Amino acid sequence: MNPPRRVRLQDIADSLGLSVNTVSRALAGKSAVSERTRALIKAEAERLGYVPNSVARSLVLGSNMTIGVVITNPSNPFYARLISAIEQRSRALGYSLLLMVSEENEENERRAVETMMRWGVDGALVVPVQTEVDHLRRLTSAGTTVVLVNRELSGFSCDLVGIDYRQGAYDATTHLLDSGAEHLCLLEEDLEISPVKARIEGFREALAERGVPEDAVSVLRVPTRRREARALPWEPNESYQLARELVGQLPRRSGILVGNDYFALGVYRAVTEAHRTIATDVAVVGFGDHPFSAYLMPALSSVRLPAEQVGRAAVDQLVARLSKRESPDAYTTVRYSCQLVVRDSSIASSPAQSPPGGG
Amino acid sequence: MNPPRRVRLQDIADSLGLSVNTVSRALAGKSAVSERTRALIKAEAERLGYVPNSVARSLVLGSNMTIGVVITNPSNPFYARLISAIEQRSRALGYSLLLMVSEENEENERRAVETMMRWGVDGALVVPVQTEVDHLRRLTSAGTTVVLVNRELSGFSCDLVGIDYRQGAYDATTHLLDSGAEHLCLLEEDLEISPVKARIEGFREALAERGVPEDAVSVLRVPTRRREARALPWEPNESYQLARELVGQLPRRSGILVGNDYFALGVYRAVTEAHRTIATDVAVVGFGDHPFSAYLMPALSSVRLPAEQVGRAAVDQLVARLSKRESPDAYTTVRYSCQLVVRDSSIASSPAQSPPGGG
DNA sequence: GTGAAAGCGCTAACAT
DNA sequence: ATGTTAGCGCTTTCAC
Numbered sequence: 007m008n009p010p011r012r013v014r015l016q017d018i019a020d021s022l023g024l025s026v027n028t029v030s031r032a033l034a035g036k037s038a039v040s041e042r043t044r045a046l047i048k049a050e051a052e053r054l055g056y057v058p059n060s061v062a063r064s065l066v067l068g069s070n071m072t073i074g075v076v077i078t079n080p081s082n083p084f085y086a087r088l089i090s091a092i093e094q095r096s097r098a099l100g101y102s103l104l105l106m107v108s109e110e111n112e113e114n115e116r117r118a119v120e121t122m123m124r125w126g127v128d129g130a131l132v133v134p135v136q137t138e139v140d141h142l143r144r145l146t147s148a149g150t151t152v153v154l155v156n157r158e159l160s161g162f163s164c165d166l167v168g169i170d171y172r173q174g175a176y177d178a179t180t181h182l183l184d185s186g187a188e189h190l191c192l193l194e195e196d197l198e199i200s201p202v203k204a205r206i207e208g209f210r211e212a213l214a215e216r217g218v219p220e221d222a223v224s225v226l227r228v229p230t231r232r233r234e235a236r237a238l239p240w241e242p243n244e245s246y247q248l249a250r251e252l253v254g255q256l257p258r259r260s261g262i263l264v265g266n267d268y269f270a271l272g273v274y275r276a277v278t279e280a281h282r283t284i285a286t287d288v289a290v291v292g293f294g295d296h297p298f299s300a301y302l303m304p305a306l307s308s309v310r311l312p313a314e315q316v317g318r319a320a321v322d323q324l325v326a327r328l329s330k331r332e333s334p335d336a337y338t339t340v341r342y343s344c345q346l347v348v349r350d351s352s353i354a355s356s357p358a359q360s361p362p363g364g365g
Numbered sequence: 366m367n368p369p370r371r372v373r374l375q376d377i378a379d380s381l382g383l384s385v386n387t388v389s390r391a392l393a394g395k396s397a398v399s400e401r402t403r404a405l406i407k408a409e410a411e412r413l414g415y416v417p418n419s420v421a422r423s424l425v426l427g428s429n430m431t432i433g434v435v436i437t438n439p440s441n442p443f444y445a446r447l448i449s450a451i452e453q454r455s456r457a458l459g460y461s462l463l464l465m466v467s468e469e470n471e472e473n474e475r476r477a478v479e480t481m482m483r484w485g486v487d488g489a490l491v492v493p494v495q496t497e498v499d500h501l502r503r504l505t506s507a508g509t510t511v512v513l514v515n516r517e518l519s520g521f522s523c524d525l526v527g528i529d530y531r532q533g534a535y536d537a538t539t540h541l542l543d544s545g546a547e548h549l550c551l552l553e554e555d556l557e558i559s560p561v562k563a564r565i566e567g568f569r570e571a572l573a574e575r576g577v578p579e580d581a582v583s584v585l586r587v588p589t590r591r592r593e594a595r596a597l598p599w600e601p602n603e604s605y606q607l608a609r610e611l612v613g614q615l616p617r618r619s620g621i622l623v624g625n626d627y628f629a630l631g632v633y634r635a636v637t638e639a640h641r642t643i644a645t646d647v648a649v650v651g652f653g654d655h656p657f658s659a660y661l662m663p664a665l666s667s668v669r670l671p672a673e674q675v676g677r678a679a680v681d682q683l684v685a686r687l688s689k690r691e692s693p694d695a696y697t698t699v700r701y702s703c704q705l706v707v708r709d710s711s712i713a714s715s716p717a718q719s720p721p722g723g724g
Numbered sequence: 725g726t727g728a729a730a731g732c733g734c735t736a737a738c739a740t
Numbered sequence: 741a742t743g744t745t746a747g748c749g750c751t752t753t754c755a756c
Contacts, residue, residue: 010508012485014733025743030735040741055503060483061423062733066748070420075464079449086445090438093466097473102480105434105464107452114456121461124419126371144414149369242660271660278662298657301601301630303637373749384727389751399725421749425732 013056022050033058064126073324074104074122074130076115082240083296084313085133088156091317092131099325101128108135110197116141123148129324134159136198153324156316158200158339165327166339167320171201174309174344175208178263178291181307183212185352187261187289189222191252193245193273194265196227205265205293226252228269246272253280253288260288261352267292267299270306270351289352304350312342372415381409392417423485432683433463433481433489435474441599442655443672444492447514450676451490458684460487467494469556475500482507488683493518495557512683515675517559517698524686525698526679530560533668533703534567537622537650540666542571544711546620546648548581550611552604552632553624555586564624564652585611587628605631612639612647619647620711626651626658629665629710648711663709671701 015033019026024043032039032047033056039047064070073096077085089105096103104127106118112135119141122130129151132142139162146152146164154166175192182190192209194202206225213223228245245264252262253276264270270292277288284290285304292299292308299306319340327334374385374392381388383402391398391406392415398406423429432455436444448464455462463486465477471494478500481489488510491501498521505511505523513525534551541549551568553561565584572582587604604623611621612635623629629651636647643649644663651658651667658665678699686693 010506012507012733016733026733027735027744028742030733031742034735038741043741055507057479057482057507059485059733061420061429061485062748063735064420064748065424065733065750066735068748080439080452081442081445081449083440083442083445086440086442089448089464090440090466093439093464094468097466097476102484103464105448105452105462107449107456109453117456120416123416125461126418126420147369148371148414148416240656242656246660268656271657274662275660296657297599297601297627298630298655301605301634303633303662371749375749385750386728386752387726389749390726393751397725402725418749421732422751423732424734424749425751427732 012059013054014059015056017054018047018050018056021054022046068126069128070102070126071100072102072104072125072127073321074106074118074125074127076106076108076118076122076130076132076134078108078110078133078135080105080107084294084311087313088133088317091314092321095318095321099321101321101325108133110135112136112138119145122150126150128328129153131155131320131324133157137161151324151327153320153327155320156201163337165323165337167316167323168339168341169201169311169316170341170343171204172208172211174293174311174346175205175263176212177208177346178293178307178309179209179212180216181346181348182261182263182289182291182352183216183218185261185289187259188218189257189260190218191223191256191260191262192225192265193248193262193269194225194227195230197230202265205263209263228265240266240268242268242271242275244272245269246275249273249276250279253277253282256282256288258287262288262290264290264292267294267296267306267308270299270302270308274302274306285351285353291346291352295347300347300349302351307349307352308347310345310347312344315342371418372413373418374415376413377406377409377415380413381405427485428487429461429485430459431461431463431484431486432680433465433477433484433486435465435467435477435481435489435491437467437469437492437494439464439466443653443670446672447492447676450673451680454677454680458680460680460684467492469494471495471497478504481509485509487687488512490514490679490683492516496520510683510686512679512686514679515560522696524682524696526675526682527698527700528560528670528675529700529702530563531567531570533652533670533705534564534622535571536567536705537652537666537668538568538571539575540705540707541620541622541648541650541711542575542577544620544648546618547577548616548619549577550582550615550619550621551584551624552607552621552628553584553586554589556589561624564622568622587624599625599627601627601630601634603631604628605634608632608635609638612636612641615641615647617646621647621649623649623651626653626655626665626667629658629661629667633661633665644710644712650705650711654706659706659708661710666708666711667706669704669706671703674701 015026015029019029029047032044108115115135131153133155134157152164156168249272270290277284292306295308295310299308374388378385378388388406391403467474474494490512492514493516511523515527587607608631629649636643651665654667654669658667
């Protein structure tokens with residue numbers, strides 16, 4: 007059997023004794039076609055199983071209704087949710103998605119940008135790896151609209167849709183203090199990216215505001231080795247090792263804020279193995295509110311991240327830019343606030359201390 | 366500033382006083398160009414910032430080095446891993462990825478197939494929603510190579526790369542029996558898909574082999590409502606509700622196998638709330654070996670799924686087919702085996718019953 | 725070794 | 741209302 011050649015406009019035109027042009031217009035819904043021939047053409051297209059050739063269409067139109075998405079790691083639950091949201095919204099607006107993964111690697115990101123330029127995607131949604139921006143600049147100056155997602159980048163002006171991690175960390179820290187924690191520790195990823203910086207800021211800000219002394223505060227970096235190929239950033243083992251060391255020297259009434267719910271798993275194990283109790287001895291709050299967090303024992307308090315909102319808004323922002331022909335003179339930055347979900351891991355650590363039958 | 370028009374072969378040719386053709390051949394690495402001009406051309410291309418137009422190239426070549434991927438839900442950790450693996454391997458082989466999400470919805474899958482036909486992707490990797498196959502047939506008969514991933518489909522012949530869920534369930538069930546469980550229950554997703562069927566088979570097979578009486582066995586379906594928009598299949602609440610009812614009537618020495626680690630979270634909570642103990646009273650084994658499972662207390666035994674192998678193999682299988690020009694006369698089915706990881710949730714439930722100091 | 729010409733499938737401008 | 745022509749950027753004959 008020879009390869010079944012694809013049905014073209016020409017085939018429909020021939021079969022009906024019309025010109026390609028008429029067929030094109032009829033199927034495109036343009037006005038200059040009689041309803042009779044249009045019906046005829048549609049029927050014939052249906053009969054022959056005609057499928058428009060997007061590649062040819064894109065070549066002449068110069069646009070291909072495609073959005074390039076560059077993500078650092080789809081296995082990270084947050085980015086998985088983000089991809090879902092982006093795909094859903096893009097699909098609703100008629101855009102296809104070219105997915106690229108940078109693996110926290112600058113070189114991969116460069117190649118992704120190159121790919122997008124080759125394909126001439128209409129727009130790009132990028133979670134940038136780091137601070138290098140020259141390739142992104144090339145991309146925009148080649149006429150591609152770029153919207154940064156989740157991570158901010160100084161020295162590169164474009165729209166950004168992100169999350170107010172500072173506020174999230176601030177709220178979580180304040181909550182830990184309200185729950186009675188006096189010694190605070192932040193366990194963070196070891197990447198130099200804006201979400202981490204913002205969380206540290208929010209953490210510090212809350213503590214300063216309450217006048218917590220410097221020596222009662224520490225920020226520790228978990229060696230996630232994200233940049234090593236195939237390393238899972240959320241493998242709890244690293245945070246477990248770190249928490250083991252930490253837990254020995256942990257004073258009473260301490261609170262730990264972790265930059266990722268997976269880190270909390272390591273903390274839980276370390277604390278439990280040291281025969282101390284989450285919540286009572288050590289209050290814990292996570293980031294991400296992963297589905298498992300509500301089901302840990304005790305249930306983990308966590309800062310919920312609006313991945314769906316961010317994904318949707320990023321697509322909307324991108325598409326809005328595309329409809330405006332000219333290059334913008336001002337860029338938008340949107341940071342969605344995140345919401346602390348209080349559960350058992352951070353409830354006030356004192357109730358057991360009230361004397362039974364007292365009062 | 367007027368839109369910066371993209372650099373074409375023509376621009377390089379003009380700038381060097383050559384023909385488009387020569388430039389094309391030079392950059393394509395063809396032989397019929399003198400080394401001197403080739404160097405000149407490459408330098409000029411570099412200088413002007415030339416980026417090949419993949420759309421134009423695809424139109425003439427009829428192939429675009431693109432693979433269409435249709436996934437039911439990227440937020441599902443298993444599919445997230447699968448996407449990662451597929452992307453990584455595709456990238457290594459020079460293919461771009463068109464990502465589409467079906468949301469367990471037949472209509473979306475149809476649209477995804479339509480999109481792939483429009484773009485004329487070289488091949489398609491599909492996790493099929495259900496049993497409908499007419500659109501997939503159209504896709505293949507239009508000349509697109511299809512490889513099914515993770516879910517099997519009767520009535521549609523093509524290559525398939527999947528997982529031996531039957532074997533996984535068989536091993537897990539045997540293990541539960543070996544651990545002393547006498548009353549067995551399987552908590553499964555409520556989708557009519559091959560992985561679920563295979564797990565039920567494996568479960569039943571192991572029990573039959575050991576002569577476990579029918580009335581000591583049950584298979585329950587968790588109403589995951591996957592098909593409802595935005596419903597998270599792994600939201601543990603449904604399994605929690607189900608397990609609550611179950612746990613009241615659970616005899617001693619029972620074992621629960623769940624089709625998804627997230628279900629185990631619901632079971633853990635229900636069992637704990639009923640003042641019974643995981644492992645001792647109820648042995649539990651999960652499926653998926655999600656990162657959190659090893660950190661539950663007690664640590665969850667689970668069947669590890671080779672998502673990375675499957676993703677990589679699926680791409681390799683697809684690309685292998687693409688290199689063979691003619692339509693195949695035989696299709697390959699590969700099922701990767703999965704490995705049970707035994708942890709504390711399913712250790713023998715009897716040690717505490719041996720009389721202290723006895724023997 | 726290089727150039728001229730044709731054409732991939734489609735749409736837009738300009739006829740008629 | 742329909743047909744003709746041109747051209748998107750590239751590759752592939754086929755000349756020279």
